[in-house]
Amino acid sequence: MPSQTNIPLIAYRCSQCHGKDVGYDASSAFNEASQTWELGTEYDSAWCNDCGDVPIEIYHPQGDELQALVVLRAEHIRKERLAENAQDLYDALTGMVEALTPHATEQNALILANAHAVLARINDDATLPAANPGA
Ligand SMILES: [Zn+2]
Numbered sequence: 001m002p003s004q005t006n007i008p009l010i011a012y013r014c015s016q017c018h019g020k021d022v023g024y025d026a027s028s029a030f031n032e033a034s035q036t037w038e039l040g041t042e043y044d045s046a047w048c049n050d051c052g053d054v055p056i057e058i059y060h061p062q063g064d065e066l067q068a069l070v071v072l073r074a075e076h077i078r079k080e081r082l083a084e085n086a087q088d089l090y091d092a093l094t095g096m097v098e099a100l101t102p103h104a105t106e107q108n109a110l111i112l113a114n115a116h117a118v119l120a121r122i123n124d125d126a127t128l129p130a131a132n133p134g135a
Contacts, residue, residue, distance in 0.1 A: 009069050013059040014048035021049040022056040090122060 014022050025047065027040040046056040061069050082089075097115045104112055 009061065009066065009073060011059040011061055011069070012056045014051055015055045015057050016051045017048060018059075019048055019050050020059075023047060024056075090119075093119060 011020065012022050013020055023046070025043045025045040027043075028037040029040050030036075031038050045053065048054050048056065093115055097112065097119065100108060100112055100115075
């Protein structure tokens with residue numbers, strides 16, 4: 001098992017209705033590079049979307065609920081690691097294509113074509129916004 005499963009997983013629940021649609025008030029700041037709002041300061045004021053301004057509690061999932069959370073957490077960590085290692089994966093795939101291209105055969109043509117397609121998808125400029133869309 002991956003080591004992250006050794007960390008006790010928690011959740012938060014409403015102290016009144018035990019619902020999971022809860023949170024804390026917070027401030028955010030706009031990051032122009034990522035084009036997203038990012039979490040700033042968290043405040044002590046908690047809320048439940050059903051009950052209003054009420055305290056929330058740490059909740060320790062058990063049984064099937066815990067197993068579902070373990071799966072959810074593992075998938076999240078896998079995606080984070082993939083994002084962190086994307087450049088290494090890109091470089092490895094580029095190196096494989098460069099090494100394999102001079103030795104292309106009928107047998108490995110499909111592998112090479114798929115690798116080219118993946119690299120083309122990554123390099124697709126259409127995913128980047130225009131620098132000056134009004135021009
Ligand atoms: Zn509630």
